[in-house]
Amino acid sequence: MSMTDLDLAITLANEAGEILLQKWADRGRLSITRKRAGDFASEADFEAERHLKTRLSRLRPEDGWLGEETGAGPVSARRWIVDPLDGTTNFLRGIPHWAVSIALETEAGLCVGVVHDPVKQETFAAGPGPSATLNDAPLVLPEPASLEAALFGTGIPFGGMPHIDEHASDIARLMPLCAGVRRMGAAALDLAYVAAGRLDGFWERRLQPWDIAAGLVLLRQAGARVEGWKPGETPEEYGNVIAAPGAIFGSFAGVLRRADRDVSA
Template identity: 40%
Template sequence: MHPMLNIAVRAARVAGTIIMRGYETRDELTLEQKGAHDFVTQIDKDAEQAIIEKIQQSYPDHAFIGEESGTTGENEYTWIIDPLDGTTNFIKGIPHFCVSIALLHKGRLEQALVFDPLRSELFTAGRGTGAQLNGYRIRGTQPKDLSNTVLATAFPFKDKSTFPAYNQTFCKIFAASGDVRRSGSAALDLAYVAAGRYDGYYERGIKPWDVAAGELLVRESGGIVTDFKGNNDPLNKGEIVAGSPKVIRGLVSHLKNL
């Protein structure tokens, strides 16, 4: 394992301990509302701070982009952190949330992990070295088309005025595929695509910390990641499509005019 990824794993496990301790005492949580239907807890903040502090012990000059703390520092190495992806699930006691950490070097994704502390599942990837789940190599699926695929997505719950148009496209994709899931954690959904549990994923209205780690996981498991028009820079477009080339082709054919 790359030394920087190894440090990230240690940081994620520290955050996972904080998250699980908070999960056991959810009734005592104090919620803050960041925006419409968008909440944060002290656990989110504590987990992010713990990740940053752990990484800084080894790399004090590196920069960070965190969901809760924003951008700090300036360096050719930048860590992108979502300390608790799936906060609403966490708050409600739905057992589906994770830690997501990715490392950019000169703007290019180099290392990534998604850690599910409930299931002790650690998804990791390094550029050019493949993707792993708990140390074992994983590969995405290679369906010939959308029929019989199981896809994942999310709905625009923060701006529901856009839902009618989104729903029209969803209905077309649902009709063309085997089934569609909506789980509430983009990072875990992308990790599941990398592991072959889902055949594809798409979402609009995402932030870099939602998908940075998942993007590298999918790419290193043999998949492709694009925006809704099939272009190659989803991290900065606020929208993402992930899966095998043929799944991407099928999804983009429905999403490109959305």
């Protein structure tokens, strides 16, 4: 009997996680490629992605592919979107906060998302059903009492990325109004943490599909509100994400979007 797409994604994420744990134990000897300032890939990234691509080509031969390290395959009605190692810099530095991210996109949109943290042995998963889970237990999205009590996650641009000033402005506006902001270095886990209630919201600009695809499924199935930078936009359109429980989404997004209103005023 064949596995469901969700079960397959969970199985493959665990397999890739085992590969990465072996590399993690010997990370000081890994070969490293510098993509640009502050952005790296290692042989661990490539080996995990090769494993995932090979397995999916055998088990779902008609499906398409988009991987961070190997790019896009032929166009298909179904496409797997994979980040084999989200949080490579953390991985290489010995910081135990990184994950495997696998999502499935069909013509109807993103429908399966798995974020697997091998170090902590936590698997966040969501499929076509009505809920998201953590290690098979349903996630219940809490509703923060107020913006002032909320803890947010984000990703800070690095190297020569052009939107550093924009992000500094976001933080300057938000910090006085909330309980704090965390930058933990793995967007897939940040989104999963919002779905699990560990963070009360997340925002970041100009992310790639493999950074966010699985996390978006988790967030939506957990009941979070997710939009792009402008109302009505989706993160899939431009890679910009604002996500939070409905109770604080309006005030959270309002603070972040204020810069656009100020510029147009």
